[in-house]
Amino acid sequence: MSALPRADELGLIGCHVCGLVCRDGHVHDQACPRCGARLHRRKSASASRTWAWLITAFIFYLPANLLPIMRTVSLGDVDDNTILSGVVELWVKGSPDLAVIVFTASIVVPMLKFLVLGTLLVSVQRRSMWAQRQRTMLYRLVEFIGYWSMLDVFVVALLTALVRFNVLSQVEPLPGVVYFGLTVVATMFASMSFDPRLIWDSRDNDD
């Protein structure tokens, strides 16, 4: 054992809440004797939970993109837009900057999350030792941008509340935005349930 020792190898377990270090009983459902919080070396069933949330998010991501998210009624002209058609419309109608922002927030970010989390999960499960540090950084990135992926939902909510000129123009939310919101929530749960320590769990690489 040339590597640096870990708590696991020393038979120790730390409480996440109060920081108390205990002996690891190597049984399930241990609790901190001081604060009563659950003790676990790694988040329990982290990989499968993350997978579950990720798959949920992906399932919701399909209707979120296929169904229209917003209905714009202006002077009797009804226009239903999906995320992608909205981006295209913004681009065509001369605001490419906005189109890029919406495209990034609504398409790139969720896709990126799927990709990153999927890669992390696969690599963790294969106990890969490839680019562990970079993968940890990727995870941090996913956690960080997770908060910003609700942009579309906010836009629709704001427009619905603000644009109410009856006949002149009106904006209504459509089911797609609900699925989009669910996707974002599910990806956030997925990234939350992922334990980045798993990345480092593969042996003989602690230098």
Place this chain on the structure above:
Amino acid sequence: MTEETNPAGDELPQPVVHRRRLGASLIWLVPILAAVVGLSLVVHSWMQAGPSITISFQSAEGLDAGKTTVKYKNVVIGKVTHIRLSPDRSQVLVKVALDKSAEGFARADTRFWVVRPRIGLGGVSGVDTLLSGAFIGADVGTSDETRYDFKGLENPPAVTYGAPGKSFVLHAEDLGSLDIGSPLYFRRVQVGRVASYELDKDGKGVTFTIFIDGPYDQFVTRSSRFWNASGLDVSLGANGLKVNTQSLATVLAGGVAFQDPAGPHDATPAQEGASYRLFDDKATAMAPPDGPPQYIRMRFDQSLRGLAVDAPVEFLGINIGRVVSITMDYDAKRESFPVTVGAVVYPQRLGRAYDKLVAQAQEQNGSPDLAPIMGKLVAHGLRAQARTGNLLTGQLYIAMDFLPKAPKVAFDPTVRPLQIPTAPGSFDKLQEQLAEIVDKVQKIPFDSIGKHLDQTLADLDGTLKQVNGQVLPEFKGTLKDARRTLGTTDNALSPDSPLQQNLQGTLQELQRMARSLRVFSDYLGTHPEALIRGRKSDPAPSKPPTEAQPSKQGSKP
């Protein structure tokens, strides 16, 4: 803390073991739930999706893929998903995803058309599409045959399936100013419209399909007459100027009117699809049935300027037919150009007279042929004349009248068509008489009259000169004398003339004399004895009464 200072020690606390609360595998319920939701969406949309149909139009104007809806009775039953050109680029193929509930619209005889705002002479429609954009209207058919390819109509159909009412067929010689959707009037109430029209197979007429809305369809009876109420019917014929119209809308957009003929008629409501003739105007439509036409021919020796094809043929003032041909002929024997006029007459228009004539012919000849009877009538003086129907326009019509003084002519009842002898028209006679008058006028010796008149005038001129030269100067002198006399008279009458003064003196004398005469008579009145005794000397004057008050008199000034 001891634990911290001795991390590797054995006095580290043992964790408490709790009961297992939640199986980690339960988390898989979440994606399963999501999958169920997703699947239900898919199933729902699959269940919702009806047949996909393709409609071809001439133009995709106003249509928008993903936006334009298909509506039936203003209920959305589908949506346009794709618009593309047909392979030969002659048409636009519009792909429509119908709703599940609208499956029944994929029938062979369902019709589709684009509803756009239309502003026509007959009215304005589809105003709501101005803002919302065009949509595709649908009218579901009744066929059992399923179909997914349709040819879109360019105009909304005039009649929708299932609308209460009946369709009828009209035959006309031409389209006139009618069109699909032209209104149909019954007593000037719009009760239907023209649904379609097409040329007859032989090209000799136009067949209309009309639709009368319920409950007005019951007014169409077996004996109904239809006529074209289109436009402003201005006819300038031998009968004068005639303007006829059904309503202002028909003036511009055309229309058809119908009504039952006056008098007894078959009032049974007509069957669906019954066929009628479309008359050109109300008068011909309402006229009693004409019966079989007869062709007659007339030969006129005079000019027939003003006689036109379709000019009426009248028998004793009753219109019995019309002129159909006017041709010129050459008579080599007489070296003249007679005009042959062919006419179609409807003897049945004579009414009861016709019935009686037929009966008589039947009795005498055993056949209803009227030719022998015509012979008799001609012998009685029946002649055709070209008469002026309208002095203003000079239109001629053919009048058949009895002219007892007409010269006898031979009549051959076997010639077909019947030759009716003619007589010069009354206007022609008038012309002859006028010519005679002109002849007589021409015989008047205007030349010598003129010469005489000229001489007389010259004499008069001489006389006048004499008057001017001799009489007038003398007259002038006389006038001068007269003025002089008048001046003298004027002088004699002026106030300072001696005559006046003498007269005044004389008059004063006379006045004085009158006064003394009055004094004398007064005196005689009081002293009658003076006549005998003469006048007494005057008595002393009595004292004036004012003498008693001298102070008063003196104080006055």
